[in-house]
Amino acid sequence: MRIGVGSLSTFLYFDEMDELQKLALRSPELSHCLSEIEAGAKQLISCFQQNHKLLLCGNGGSCADCEHIAGELVKQFSRTRPLSAELVEKLGPELSQELHGGLPALSLPSMIGFHTAFNNDDKPEYAFAQQVVAFGQPGDVLMGISTSGNSKNIIKAAEAARALGLKVLSLTGQDGGVLATLADIAIKAPATEVARVQELHLPIYHSLCQMVEDTLFP
Numbered sequence: 001m002r003i004g005v006g007s008l009s010t011f012l013y014f015d016e017m018d019e020l021q022k023l024a025l026r027s028p029e030l031s032h033c034l035s036e037i038e039a040g041a042k043q044l045i046s047c048f049q050q051n052h053k054l055l056l057c058g059n060g061g062s063c064a065d066c067e068h069i070a071g072e073l074v075k076q077f078s079r080t081r082p083l084s085a086e087l088v089e090k091l092g093p094e095l096s097q098e099l100h101g102g103l104p105a106l107s108l109p110s111m112i113g114f115h116t117a118f119n120n121d122d123k124p125e126y127a128f129a130q131q132v133v134a135f136g137q138p139g140d141v142l143m144g145i146s147t148s149g150n151s152k153n154i155i156k157a158a159e160a161a162r163a164l165g166l167k168v169l170s171l172t173g174q175d176g177g178v179l180a181t182l183a184d185i186a187i188k189a190p191a192t193e194v195a196r197v198q199e200l201h202l203p204i205y206h207s208l209c210q211m212v213e214d215t216l217f218p
Contacts, residue, residue, distance in 0.1 A: 019214065023207045029190050030200065036187045037204055040169050041211035043185055047141045047167070048216060053104035055135060055166075057128040057157050058145035061198045065145050065171075065205065066107040072209040073105040081217040101217055106135060108157075128157035138165030146170070147197040149177020149188075158182040171204065173197040 020038055024031045047054060054073065056066035081101030088096040108131045109115065118127045132142060142161040144154040149172035158168045158179060170176070170183035173192055180186035189200035 019207050019210050023203060027200065027203045030204065032190060033187055033204075036185060037207060038211075039185045040187055041208050041215075043141060043167055043169055044208060044212050045215050047139065048103050048212065050139055052137065052139040052141070053106065053135075054141050054143060055106050055108055055132065055161075056143045056145070057108045057131075057154055059109070059151055059153070061194075062145035062147065062201075063107075063109040065198075065201055066109055066143075068202075069143070069205050069209065070105040070107040070110075072206070073103040073212065075102060076100045076217075077209050077213045079213060079217060081213070103212070103216070108132075108135075125152040126156050128153050129160040132157050132160040132164065132166070136161060136164050136166050139167075141167045141169055143169045143171065144179050144183070145172075145201065146177065146179050147173045147194045147201075149173065149175060149179040151179070154179055155182065171201055 020034050023037070024034060030037070044054060054070075056069055058066045083091070083096055083099060083101055091099065108128055111131070114131070115127055118124070118130060122130075136142065140161075142157060144158050146154045149170065155178050158170070159182065161168050162182060168183045168185075170179045170186045172180055172186065172188050173194075174188050174190045175192065176186055176188045180188060187204060189197045189204065191197045191200055
C-alpha cells in the first residue's frame with residue numbers, strides 16, 4: 001500500500017522513507033521543525049562519534065522524558081546493536097552475548113540523593129548547573145527540556161554548559177523562551193499548552209533516538 005506524505009511530491013512505501021519523512025507522516029504538525037530535528041540528530045551523532053556524552057535535564061514531565069531518552073540510548077532502541085570486536089574479546093562469550101552497544105546519556109534529575117542535598121543546602125535553581133560542572137566536558141551535549149523554555153534551573157544549566165564548552169540542544173514549546181536563545185540548536189514543538197507540548201516532545205525525541213541509532217549501528 002502506498003501512503004502519501006504531507007507536502008512531499010512523491011509517494012513512498014512506508015518502509016522506504018527516512019525517519020524524518022515517517023515523522024512528518026505520523027505527526028504532520030511537526031513538519032515545520034524537521035530541519036531543527038535533523039540538526040539535533042546530527043549534533044548528537046557527532047557527539048557520540050567523538051566519544052562525548054549527552055547530559056539531560058528537565059522538570060516534572062520533562063524529567064520523565066530525560067529518563068526515557070537516556071533509556072533509549074543506553075540500551076538498544078529498535079534495532080540490534082552489536083558490540084565491537086574489542087568489547088566482545090574483553091567481555092568474553094557470556095557477557096558479550098547478553099549485552100549490546102550503548103551510548104553515554106545521563107539523566108541529571110535522576111540523582112535524587114544529590115538533588116535533595118543540594119536543594120537543602122543551596123539554591124535549587126542552580127542544581128543542574130552544579131551537575132554540568134561535575135560531569136560536563138567540552139564536546140558534550142546538554143539537552144534541556146522545558147515546555148516554556150523559561151525554567152530557571154534549565155537556563156542556569158545551559159549557561160554553565162556554554163561557559164564550559166558544551167553544546168546546548170533545547171526542546172521547548174513554540175515560544176522557545178530564554179532557553180532557545182542559549183541553544184546551539186533549538187527544537188520548538190508547535191504548541192503552547194503544556195500537555196500538548198509534552199505530547200509532541202515524545203515523537204520528536206523518539207525520532208532523534210532512531211536517527212542516532214540508525215547511523216551509529218547500521
